Amino acid sequence: MRLLEISRPQPGRAPSDVVRTFVFMANLEAQEASGDAAASVTAEQVLTRLKGSAESDVALFALVDDTVTPILAPTGELGYGLLAATGSDTDVEVAGFLLISLPLLEDTDLAELDVTLDAQYLPLPGEKMDDQARAIRDELLSHGRKIAATHFDRRRFVVFTDVSEPAPPAPFRPAVTLTTTAMAVPENDVPVAADAVFLQGFGARSEYAPQIAELLSQASADIDNGELDLAPQSWDTRRLEEAAARLRDRGDRQLLTLLVQGGEVLALSEITLRADPTTQVAELGMTTTKRARRGRGLARRALTQAIARLRREYPRVETMYASAAGTDDASQALYAPYRPRTIDVARGWVATG
Numbered sequence: 001m002r003l004l005e006i007s008r009p010q011p012g013r014a015p016s017d018v019v020r021t022f023v024f025m026a027n028l029e030a031q032e033a034s035g036d037a038a039a040s041v042t043a044e045q046v047l048t049r050l051k052g053s054a055e056s057d058v059a060l061f062a063l064v065d066d067t068v069t070p071i072l073a074p075t076g077e078l079g080y081g082l083l084a085a086t087g088s089d090t091d092v093e094v095a096g097f098l099l100i101s102l103p104l105l106e107d108t109d110l111a112e113l114d115v116t117l118d119a120q121y122l123p124l125p126g127e128k129m130d131d132q133a134r135a136i137r138d139e140l141l142s143h144g145r146k147i148a149a150t151h152f153d154r155r156r157f158v159v160f161t162d163v164s165e166p167a168p169p170a171p172f173r174p175a176v177t178l179t180t181t182a183m184a185v186p187e188n189d190v191p192v193a194a195d196a197v198f199l200q201g202f203g204a205r206s207e208y209a210p211q212i213a214e215l216l217s218q219a220s221a222d223i224d225n226g227e228l229d230l231a232p233q234s235w236d237t238r239r240l241e242e243a244a245a246r247l248r249d250r251g252d253r254q255l256l257t258l259l260v261q262g263g264e265v266l267a268l269s270e271i272t273l274r275a276d277p278t279t280q281v282a283e284l285g286m287t288t289t290k291r292a293r294r295g296r297g298l299a300r301r302a303l304t305q306a307i308a309r310l311r312r313e314y315p316r317v318e319t320m321y322a323s324a325a326g327t328d329d330a331s332q333a334l335y336a337p338y339r340p341r342t343i344d345v346a347r348g349w350v351a352t353g
């Protein structure tokens with residue numbers, strides 16, 4: 001087996017076969033894990049991620065079987081053979097992919113490693129991962145740690161696995177359980193509250209931008225991440241603008257709902273979804289209340305207003321998804337009235353050194 005790197009995409013060119021293979025495998029895995037066809041990504045979204053952003057960079061690798069046909073590939077900057085992300089490329093037999101995500105603003109000592117195995121190694125629902133698949137996964141994780149440490153100076157490594165998967169090898173230790181739930185959009189009408197303000201794209205260009213940034217900074221410091229030990233994010237107006245631009249780039253839309261009284265933003269709730277008006281699914285993102293105003297039902301009301309707006313603007317959306325740490329009681333309390341159904345449980349592992 002040989003590890004090859006996938007190059008950066010060239011603007012305006014179509015995704016290569018190897019990127020399409022990655023998308024196919026990632027979607028198969030996501031759908032098997034969640035049982036839901038909506039849990040999928042497109043090749044264009046992957047190309048957008050491969051470009052990197054101000055917030056995080058990525059590197060994508062493929063473990064390929066080159067025993068039958070030796071692969072001729074130019075060597076990239078990291079010392080691995082390069083496969084093109086766009087245009088035509090070499091036909092390769094991929095056993096698994098490794099996506100390394102590198103945060104650039106906070107947690108700059110951390111790398112998230114994400115392994116996607118070829119369909120032949122994916123355990124059938126309810127079955128255990130076999131030894132061969134596990135060996136490929138562990139080989140990719142070991143490459144990932146080495147590459148992230150050597151080339152990107154990372155010292156902490158995070159990996160998420162399905163709860164049914166065997167534990168990744170030492171020194172990885174469990175740090176968080178992440179539960180994804182699906183909820184039906186409620187059918188009842190909710191009147192628009194007098195203090196509700198509806199924005200898009202993080203409200204980056206609105207008069208409330210500085211307060212939105214302040215609320216998001218507080219929320220990221222206070223949210224339950226289990227023992228992942230993530231640094232709080234420090235938001236400002238510029239970061240809101242960059243995040244909004246990334247959303248647009250991905251073809252997504254963010255509905256941001258605020259509760260504002262006397263010019264003060266008390267709470268917010270964000271929902272993201274594909275900009276395509278025919279989309280049927282949406283993701284509940286951050287709901288948060290200003291620290292000094294908590295414990296008075298504001299988060300509940302912000303979420304209710306956000307969902308009512310989603311229903312008005314996107315009547316076709318039927319299902320809402322949300323992810324939260326298993327220990328996050330506040331999220332569970334917030335979502336409980338919408339009768340969440342667990343569709344996926346993942347475990348986050350951390351290794352240092």
Ligand SMILES: CC(C)(COP(=O)(O)OP(=O)(O)OC[C@H]1O[C@@H](n2cnc3c(N)ncnc32)[C@H](O)[C@@H]1OP(=O)(O)O)[C@@H](O)C(=O)NCCC(=O)NCCS
Nearest residue numbers: 222223286287288289294295296297298299300329330333
């Ligand atoms: C969690 C948070 C949004 C709650 O805001 P709030 O305005 O105090 O919440 P509300 O008063 O509207 O309470 C909503 C429900 O959550 C429950 N709740 C609030 N904080 C809680 C906590 N820390 N632990 C357990 N339950 C909590 C309340 O009891 C209430 O449940 P109930 O209606 O069944 O009684 C706020 O603490 C916060 O911004 N935290 C950081 C961001 C975060 O964790 N967001 C949640 C995930 S998106």
